[in-house]
Amino acid sequence: MTRGALRAATGLDATAGGEEQAVAALHSEEGNMTGLHEISHRRDTELKTAVPKGEPILELRGLQKNYGAVQALKPASITFLSGEIHAIVGENGAGKSTLIKLLTGVIPRTAGEVRWCGEPVRLASPNEAIARGINAVHQEVVLCPHLSVAANMFLGDEMKRNGLMRKRAMTGAAQGVLDDLGFNLPADATLGTLTIGQQQLVATARAAMRGTRFLIFDEPTAYLTRQESTQLFRLIRRLQNEGVTIVYISHRLEEVFELADRVSVLRDGTHVGTRLIGETNEAELIALMINRTIEQIYHKEHFPFGETIVETRGLTGPGFSDVSLSVRSGEIVGLYGLIGAGRSEFALGLYGRHPISAGEVYWQGKKVEIGNERNAMALGIALAPESRRDQGLCLNLPIGLNINLPVFRKLTRGLTINRAEEAANADRQIRDLQIKTPSRRVLASAMSGGNQQKIVIGKWLSHGAKLFIFDEPTVGVDVGTKAEIYRLFARLLEQGAGIILISSYLPEVYELADRLHVFRQGRLVASHDYRAASHEEVLAQAINA
Amino acid sequence: MSVETVEGSAAPTPKRGVSILFGLTLLGLLLALWLALGLATNAFWTPNNISNLLRQGAMTAILAVGQTFVIITAGIDLSVGAVVGFTSVIVAWLLAAGVPLWLAVVATLLIGVLIGVFHAFGIVRMGLPPFIITLATLTSLRGIGLLITNGSTISITNEAFTNFSRADFLGIPSLFWMVIVVAIPAYVFLHLSRFGRYLFAVGSNREAARLSGVNVDRTIYLAYILSSTCAAFVGLLLASRIGIGNATQAEGWELQAIASSVIGGTSLFGAVGSVHGPLLGAFILATINNGANLLNVNSFWQRIITGLLIIVIVYFDQLRRRGSR
Known part of the structure; x- marks a missing residue:
């Protein structure tokens, strides 16, 4: 093989050191x-x-x-x-x-x-x-x-x-x-x-x-x-x-x-x-x-913080250990970390889905044992889980049923469901959240990612809560819907709710969270106030680089 | 990778509309069968034959309704036929022991409840697949029934009990009235109450239902208890009809019930089903058997026809569903 052929083979990359690289490349192709x-x-x-x-x-x-x-x-x-x-x-x-x-x-x-x-x-x-x-x-x-x-x-x-x-x-x-x-x-x-x-x-x-x-x-x-x-x-x-x-x-x-x-x-x-x-x-x-600039998407409004809604002390369960944090009314608490860092597990533990092996949860100052999802809901916790497909939606059921699933108890009069209220509640959420569907009877599976996420959120808006946990709320969601979801956060905060925002996308938590906690290997390893640390610092803490 | 589905343009037909439409199609099929049989044989449209047909279909229909609750949760109850045979033994045994009729009936139904509790316990607490736990009870219950009767049958001498199945009310067989007695509360439960919605949600996505505050375990208990209780009720009806308790009765009825349910539009993958569908399915099967008897079709052929019919109906149902997506 001639040098000319080498040059031709390496093409654009033939810079100063290009030839040796190319030789090495060819050698490796022919050799070991x-x-x-x-x-x-x-x-x-x-x-x-x-x-x-x-x-x-x-x-x-x-x-x-x-x-x-x-x-x-x-x-x-x-x-x-x-x-x-x-x-x-x-x-x-x-x-x-x-x-x-x-x-x-x-x-x-x-x-x-x-x-x-x-x-x-x-x-x-x-x-x-x-x-x-x-x-x-x-x-x-x-x-x-x-x-x-x-x-x-x-x-x-x-x-x-x-x-x-x-x-x-x-x-x-x-x-x-x-x-x-x-x-x-x-x-x-x-x-x-x-x-x-x-x-x-x-x-x-x-x-x-x-x-x-x-x-x-x-x-x-x-x-x-x-x-x-x-x-x-x-x-x-x-x-x-x-x-x-x-x-x-x-x-x-x-x-x-x-x-x-x-x-x-x-x-x-x-x-x-x-x-x-x-x-x-x-x-x-x-x-x-x-x-558009980051400021335009992450439209951050600051609200005065109110009472502490929830506080965990040394909470430990499957996939997370010794997590202490608190959420006040009007506050977004961001949980950042890589996938598998224990953030979703912590959320599921707090929500009563997974058993707690140590630590305490204080709800509005009182110690509580949550134990299961229904108790969490009764206290006023809502969870929009990580996976819409696996945890969030009944895909082969209508949108309306999905939205009403947490509130059927409230819609029941005597033995049966009040069908007019059932329809009205579903239609209200579809309208308020601008879910793009011709009817509440369309199956959830026919919706795009953004609209599916809105259905999950709609569930919890109709139920109402003091503490909203959003786990990766914008994965697979288009930019426009993202901005809508962030505006919705502001609306919830204004009404006095607190939010735990879990995300693997740093700019999102970085720009939105009033307080940012970094998770690594199931532990809370660092905490920052709004924009107090640089992206690089936070990332380094998450991956321990 | 998120699937980029397009909303609006390809949205499925509203669900409730579909189930009503499908119900009407099945009703149309049933009526067509009746018309055709009426033309083919003079013996079909006789009061005697019609009430016979209604009696034949009634027991499968009740089993199918109970089965449907379970299938909607994406489960299966293979034990219902064995429960029918077993409870016929129980009621005969209690009556033979001199237990008052009302108490014997209540106790038999309670046994049905307990069998359902046992199934749900196996599924929820022991993590067994529904197919396995109900298959196990299928064979065990037949065994227990045979032990109790020592392999023979127990005759029922209580005339009030045995007369019930032969009686008519307003010219309609009392057995068929029992279908209505079961179907109306079943309809209210499945289609109008929140527990019905929960059955669908659990069948569609158990985890999503749980995180939305649905008591998933209790919902599963409910489904299997209803199925077994329906089966125990059918056991009472059967004992009344044949006047004996025999553990080997109702062989293969679980398959009849599942077939009726599936013909009635229930999806074995869960989250799709109704109360009226399985009822129609059961009477379609009963009509085919009845008609085949009247037309002197070999009873072996009846089985083959039933099998083909299941394939055809479910195939068209799936075509229709796919077409509507």
Whole structure:
């Protein structure tokens, strides 16, 4: 191989140190790191049509997706260059998932063109995308938890001899790949016994083995520890060196700056720009992503604090220990931490869902034993839980029933429910919260994320409470609804309620909370007054960096 | 990844409208069957045959209503047939021991309540799947009944008791009146009271119901108690009708009850069901059996027809549901 070819192969990246890198990359391809691509014994010939590094490998031209009247993705034209790490950022609901689904053939496009290696392609099915070498690693691992790591890595592509699986050969090969990647994972372990992060790595290795040339990561670090993230990043860079084009979807900008070569921004279904990573900064990206200043979204009103509504002293239960905090009327208390830091567990403990093993709860100055959810509700605690799908809503029941579920007792006259009041209450919440539905009888499952969240909130507004616990209230909610939810907080505070706001999204708790508590590994590790600490400080406390 | 569903354009048809419509379709099917059988055989539209049909359908109908409560919570009660046989033994045994009729009836119903409590205890406290705990009682109760009777039957000599099932009131068999006696409170309970709403909520999402202040455990107790009590009630009716207590009676009735419920639009995944649906389902099944007898269709064929019918009706029901989404 000549130097010229090397230059061509490395393309844009041939800066001062580029040549050595490229040599190393090529060396690794030929030398000890043979692993990934050679394992795959089902490589389609079309996969081998190489696109030189830096040339367009996948081009979107006016790609568009409508759901009925709603434009989930407005005509977007993005070019992905061979061998680059291309980050895509945007708020929840900006169209990122729609874009992935289009590229992986899960949903059909409404209009536009996709060119793969210069040829127009249909991407009509996931199989077509995979056959062309386009693959995705999802945030939530979609593998079989009961099978072994090796079986998962070869799933659908098993090594066979005379129709029988060559189990030992597969385990050996899988182990080879894992070792080669430095993953320190046994290939014969059952997948379900691994952490989510390890499963994510397995999913990535699986995609890498299949002759993937275009790999999409969809918020892969959402559930990973810092160490696991580091491992994943190393793997991603290595895949890049082997010539794989990476699309990295995230809303963690620091990761984008660490990894990506270029970044594209989506906002409300529109592609608003693509930047070289060296030519942009965090402020510009945020401005592109939300098109309004932070102050405009996090409309913070300060209310005078009243009496203490609730106080916990050394509260301990499953997943959290020794948590002492208090909430006053008119106050938002923010709980920040990574997923699994014990914030939701604390909320469920306070709400009586999980048993308390030590510590006390004082409600308006009096010691109380909450014990179960109904006692919590009777005191005046409302909980909008973390997962709308699993904890918040009865999805296959009507909106009206969901809204009224906490208040059926109040709606009962004698033996039966007063149907007029039942309807009136549901309609009132639908109107007040501007839930976009033709009728209270529509099933909750037919609603978008933002409207589902409003249904959950509507439940608790009709019940009424002194203390509202909102656990990740804006996940999967569009920007407009977010602003509505924050305005609602102000309304509740004005009426004298207190709020516990749990969020993994730092700007949200940072800008809204009058007092911010940081959780790490089940413990409350730091507390700050409104804007008293910097983002960096709070983040460092949450991850113990 | 949140599913970006579009509201408005593809919203499902309002739920209550659907269930009324479906009820009407089933009623239409039932009437069509009656018309067709009336044309096909002279023996169908005779007072004797109609009251026979109503008696046949009545017991399945009551079982199906009880079963529906359980299925709405996404559970299943496989024991109802065994409970019918068992309670027929209990009431016969109590009457033979000289217990007054009213006390024997109340005690038998109480046994039904206790069986339901036991099921719910197994599900709520021991964490057993409903399928398993009710399957276990199915076989055990038959065993206990056989032990009590020593494998034979207990005759019932109380004439007041046995006459009841043969009696008419306003020209309608008393057994059918019992369906109405069960159905009206069942309707009020499921469709008009908050406990009915709770059954649906628990069947749809147990955790969401719990966090919304629904006493999930109590709701599950309620569902299984109602199912077993309905079964015990049917046990009384059966004992009255055949004049004996026998633990092996009502073999396979649990499947009849489940089939009636499912034909009536109940979803085995929970959170979908009504009271009128299973009633119609039970009488559709009874009509098919009755008609097949009148037309001299081999009784083996009746079973095959019933099976095919379940597939066809549930298939169309699902098509309709999908179409409305």
